[in-house]
Amino acid sequence: MLQNTGKLAGCTLFITGASRGIGKAIALKAARDGANVVIAAKTSEPHPKLPGTIYTAAQEVEAAGGKALPCVVDIRDEKQIGEAVQKAVDTFGGIDILVNNASAISLTGTLETPMKKVDLMLGINLRGTYLTSKLVIPHLLKSRSPHILNLSPPLNLNPVWFKNHTAYTMAKYGMSMCVLGMAEEFRGQIAVNALWPRTAIQTAAMDMLGGDGVGKQCRTADIMADAAYVILSQPKDYTGHFLVDEDLLRQQGVQDFDQYAVQPGHPLLPDFFLDEAPETLVQQMEKHGATPAFKPPAASSASSPSSGPIESTFDVIRGVINEDVVKSTQGIYQFDLSGDHGGVWFLDLKSGSGSAGQGEPPVKADVVMTMDSNDFSKMFSGKLKPTMAFMTGKLRIKGDMTLAIKLEKLMSRMNKAKL
Numbered sequence: 001m002l003q004n005t006g007k008l009a010g011c012t013l014f015i016t017g018a019s020r021g022i023g024k025a026i027a028l029k030a031a032r033d034g035a036n037v038v039i040a041a042k043t044s045e046p047h048p049k050l051p052g053t054i055y056t057a058a059q060e061v062e063a064a065g066g067k068a069l070p071c072v073v074d075i076r077d078e079k080q081i082g083e084a085v086q087k088a089v090d091t092f093g094g095i096d097i098l099v100n101n102a103s104a105i106s107l108t109g110t111l112e113t114p115m116k117k118v119d120l121m122l123g124i125n126l127r128g129t130y131l132t133s134k135l136v137i138p139h140l141l142k143s144r145s146p147h148i149l150n151l152s153p154p155l156n157l158n159p160v161w162f163k164n165h166t167a168y169t170m171a172k173y174g175m176s177m178c179v180l181g182m183a184e185e186f187r188g189q190i191a192v193n194a195l196w197p198r199t200a201i202q203t204a205a206m207d208m209l210g211g212d213g214v215g216k217q218c219r220t221a222d223i224m225a226d227a228a229y230v231i232l233s234q235p236k237d238y239t240g241h242f243l244v245d246e247d248l249l250r251q252q253g254v255q256d257f258d259q260y261a262v263q264p265g266h267p268l269l270p271d272f273f274l275d276e277a278p279e280t281l282v283q284q285m286e287k288h289g290a291t292p293a294f295k296p297p298a299a300s301s302a303s304s305p306s307s308g309p310i311e312s313t314f315d316v317i318r319g320v321i322n323e324d325v326v327k328s329t330q331g332i333y334q335f336d337l338s339g340d341h342g343g344v345w346f347l348d349l350k351s352g353s354g355s356a357g358q359g360e361p362p363v364k365a366d367v368v369m370t371m372d373s374n375d376f377s378k379m380f381s382g383k384l385k386p387t388m389a390f391m392t393g394k395l396r397i398k399g400d401m402t403l404a405i406k407l408e409k410l411m412s413r414m415n416k417a418k419l
Contacts, residue, residue: 001226002229004032004033006033008034008035008229008232008233010034011033011036011096011145012038012088012092012093012094013027013036013038013096013098013099013232014099014132015037015038015039015040015098015101016040016041016073016075016101016102016132017040017101017102017103018037018041018054018057018099019043020043020204022101022224022225023099024052024057024060024221025221025224026099026229027039027061027066027068028064029222029226029229030066030229030232031062031066031068032064032066033066034065034066035067036066036068036069037067037068038068038084039068039070040054040071040081040084041054041073042073044070049204050204054070054071054072057070058070069088069092071084075128075129076124076127076128081131085135085136094139094143095140096143096145096146097140097149098132098133098147098148098149099151100132100133100152100175100178103124103125104124104171105121105168105205106165106167107165107168108168109166113165117167118167121170121171124171125152125172125174126170126171126178129152129174129178137190140190141186145236146190146191146236147192147193147232147234147236148182148191149194149195149228150175150178150195151195151224152172152179152195152196153196153242153271154194154274155173156274161272179192179194179240179242180240183240184240187239188236188237189236190236190239191234191235191239192240193239193240193241193242194242194243195224195227195228195243196243196244196271196274197219197224197245197271198270199217199218199268199269199270200214200268201221201223201224202218202221202262217268218262218268220261220262223246223249223260226249227245230248244274309341309373310341310376310377313381314345314357317380318356321347321349321353321355321410322354323353325410326351326354328409329403329409329410330350331350331366331367332346332348332349332364332367333347333348333365333403334346334360334365334367334369335368335369335371335376336368336370336371337373338370338372339374343358343373344358345358345359346358346359346360348362349410367400367403367404368398369395369396369404370395370396371395371396375394375395380411382412386407386408386411
């Protein structure tokens with residue numbers, strides 16, 4: 001790990017979302033210099049699914065050599081932020097550094113994202129960052145080495161980072177736009193920068209998005225804490241930068257990055273908003289045992305919907321389904337496909353004369369079948385039975401198992417239709 005130099009000794013950091021994860025890691029790194037840390041977060045009572053509270057984090061900060069001030073803060077609430085800022089000033093005499101870490105995430109499309117979730121992400125990521133900065137800046141202007149550090153990505157305007165989760169990207173990029181604007185507004189007075197990880201970081205949010213198998217593909221939050229420490233140790237004219245943790249640490253002479261890996265030597269999952277496309281991330285997560293909670297549709301299907309083996313298979317399906325098939329099946333299928341022709345498809349054999357197509361079904365599926373796209377093609381061509389695919393681990397079924405058996409009848413009808 002990067003050695004502490006003592007440069008943050010006596011400095012006061014106001015860190016949002018510091019009760020766990022990256023925020024807490026930055027707090028502990030600063031504490032080892034003897035810094036004062038304001039832990040501004042919502043969790044005051046133990047959460048059934050998430051580790052840590054503002055009080056347990058405060059204990060760790062003080063054990064590491066710093067002074068801690070735990071404050072219950074919902075950064076959507078101007079009054080709570082204002083009270084915490086004033087308490088910090090009264091306790092430590094001022095604020096030198098603001099770390100805007102708190103964030104909310106929902107990797108869902110426009111039609112699938114409730115406005116409550118949209119409001120939450122915009123309220124925390126964008127408005128919360130702007131509001132906290134606005135209330136802390138008057139005190140930063142009195143500091144000898146003032147910094148604002150937002151944990152947000154470079155402004156990559158490639159549409160692939162918008163199409164599957166527009167609301168989240170807007171909210172997260174809002175934090176980055178605060179950096180862009182405030183760095184110029186306060187140039188020469190306050191250093192304002194952004195920091196983003198090169199790879200996935202093991203946090204509660206990442207576990208939620210990737211499942212149990214994702215941890216070994218991640219680095220620990222220590223790499224972000226070390227990178228943040230480098231930034232916050234710079235003079236105030238070091239401003240307006242969108243930094244990536246690994247790149248920054250390499251510039252500092254760090255060569256051993258296995259020290260940050262959850263499982264040294266294991267392939268790492270690239271983070272969002274950098275170079276790897278969403279489809280690549282999904283494939284890599286699945287390859288190494290994770291189960292992504294987001295499934296972007298394959299770009300090739302979107303750009304050329306009439307081509308490809310999966311669309312051809314569904315053309316045949318549409319030709320054989322009718323009211324009799326619907327009456328005998330009474331099920332709605334969702335197929336989550338990975339591999340060369342990944343994407344989400346549905347088959348409605350529950351209403352009318354049936355329907356099939358790309359995307360999720362219009363109503364909740366009775367059964368979700370997850371498999372490689374090549375195995376899907378084999379299954380519907382009669383080369384692989386659903387029951388055998390399930391028994392050999394090529395097919396994962398969630399929901400009504402009997403519908404998988406009924407699907408074999410449809411496949412038989414399809415193969416007769418081809419003949």
